Amino acid sequence: MPVFRQTRKNERARLARAHRRLREGFASQQEADLTSRGKRGVVGEMHARLVGDAPLDLCSLDHLQPRSTMFLTGIKVLDLGSYVAGPAAATVMSDFGADVVKVEPLGGDPYRTLLGGVLAEYPNFFWDQDSRNKRSLAIDFTTDAGRDAIDRLILRSDVVITNYRPTLLARLK
Structure with missing residues (x-):
C-alpha cells in the first residue's frame, strides 16, 4: 500500500508541474495586443505563436511547435x-x-x-x-x-x- 500512495503523490506532483507550466506559458502576454486577425487573449496568443501574421507554408515544418515545449513534455x-x-x-x-x-x-x-x-x-x-x-x-x-x-x-x-x-x-x- 505505501508504494501506491507514493505513486499517487508523485502523480499529483507531476500533474501540478504540468499545470504550472501551462499557466506560466500564457501569463506573460495574455493581456498583450495581438495583431493576428485582431484577436486578444489566450486563443489569439496561441494562434499568433503558431502562425503569426505571415501566411502558413504547409510544405515546411518550421511552424510546428518543438516537442520539448509541448504541454505534456515530461509526462x-x-x-x-x-x-x-x-x-x-x-x-x-x-x-x-x-x-x-x-x-x-x-x-x-x-x-x-x-x-x-x-x-x-x-x-x-x-x-x-x-x-x-x-x-x-x-x-x-x-x-x-x-x-x-x-x-x-x-x-x-x-x-x-x-x-x-x-x-x-x-x-x-
Whole structure:
C-alpha cells in the first residue's frame, strides 16, 4: 500500500508541474495586443505563436511547435490498451508531448493485422495512426517475469491507460 500512495503523490506532483507550466506559458502576454486577425487573449496568443501574421507554408515544418515545449513534455504514459479506444487516448497524449510506451503481448496487438474485420498479413493504416509517437515493447503477460516487468513500468509511469476487461487485469496481479 505505501508504494501506491507514493505513486499517487508523485502523480499529483507531476500533474501540478504540468499545470504550472501551462499557466506560466500564457501569463506573460495574455493581456498583450495581438495583431493576428485582431484577436486578444489566450486563443489569439496561441494562434499568433503558431502562425503569426505571415501566411502558413504547409510544405515546411518550421511552424510546428518543438516537442520539448509541448504541454505534456515530461509526462510518462504507459499504454496497456488494445485495439482502438485505449491506444487512441494515449496517442492524443503523445501528440501533446507525452512520452508514451505501448506494451503489447508477445504476438503483438491484434489490431496491428486487423484489416476490414479480418486478419491481414501486414500492418494496417489505422494501427499506424493509433501508434504514432509511441515506443513499443512486447511482454509475455502470462509469466511472473512479464508481470514483474509490467509492475515496474507502472511504478515509473505518471499515467496508465488500459481498456482491458477487469477480469483480465485481475489475472495480471
